[in-house]
Amino acid sequence: GAGVSQSPSNKVTEKGKDVELRCDPISGHTALYWYRQSLGQGLEFLIYFQGNSAPDKSGLPSDRFSAERTGGSVSTLTIQRTQQEDSAVYLCASSPRTGEYGYTFGSGTRLTVV
Amino acid sequence: AQSVTQLGSHVSVSEGALVLLRCNYSSSVPPYLFWYVQYPNQGLQLLLKYTSAATLVKGINGFEAEFKKSETSFHLTKPSAHMSDAAEYFCAVRLDSNYQLIWGAGTKLIIKP
Numbered sequence: 706g707a708g709v710s711q712s713p714s715n716k717v718t719e720k721g722k723d724v725e726l727r728c729d730p731i732s733g734h735t736a737l738y739w740y741r742q743s744l745g746q747g748l749e750f751l752i753y754f755q756g757n758s759a760p761d762k763s764g765l766p767s768d769r770f771s772a773e774r775t776g777g778s779v780s781t782l783t784i785q786r787t788q789q790e791d792s793a794v795y796l797c798a799s800s801p802r803t804g805e806y807g808y809t810f811g812s813g814t815r816l817t818v819v
Numbered sequence: 820a821q822s823v824t825q826l827g828s829h830v831s832v833s834e835g836a837l838v839l840l841r842c843n844y845s846s847s848v849p850p851y852l853f854w855y856v857q858y859p860n861q862g863l864q865l866l867l868k869y870t871s872a873a874t875l876v877k878g879i880n881g882f883e884a885e886f887k888k889s890e891t892s893f894h895l896t897k898p899s900a901h902m903s904d905a906a907e908y909f910c911a912v913r914l915d916s917n918y919q920l921i922w923g924a925g926t927k928l929i930i931k932p
Contacts, residue, residue, distance in 0.1 A: 709862075736918070761919075798862075805868075807853045807855075807868055807911075807920070810864070813861075813862050
């Protein structure tokens with residue numbers, strides 16, 4: 706597509722429920738990134754996919770968080786048993802392999818856990 | 820290790836005044852450097868990038884940044900601030916190991932009327 710698409714744009718969920726956030730990167734971009742941005746905070750790296758390589762999961766805050774990328778394209782970030790501290794904006798970005806053009810970001814998913 | 824430091828979590832300037840947002844980096848090799856802008860309730864948008872060509876880089880919305888190797892800096896400037904420039908600005912450096920971007924903590928730019 707023309708840009709990075711994230712869905713849903715907003716999600717309100719009850720504490721303890723599972724949620725899935727979707728990211729559709731720019732066609733042909735081999736690298737895909739997930740970040741979390743809590744209110745008034747900077748960017749917190751979560752996970753990085755590059756082509757067919759094993760993902761860099763070093764930023765995932767707990768084992769309740771997981772992500773997959775199917776067919777080198779669409780990615781899903783799953784949060785199990787959501788907690789109130791998971792409330793944040795989740796941003797997805799993609800880039801060509803070497804990143805010299807920087808990242809292109811989606812508009813994010815605002816997650817609210819009540 | 821490569822890193823990025825943005826001085827000042829908040830910068831306030833009057834409309835029409837010079838905007839200066841500071842970014843210093845550490846890198847053992849010539850870096851790729853980026854500035855992004857985030858308007859309220861939006862994702863991040865690329866403002867400009869340095870990729871070892873001209874040291875003075877011009878970006879969108881009248882912003883520019885100068886790469887100074889001796890000072891390991893890549894400060895963002897704009898001669899005259901507009902109200903529409905109110906946003907958060909992030910500086911980033913590209914890692915050489917795996918091409919990921921390392922991000923500064925961000926600077927929120929406040930424009931006073």
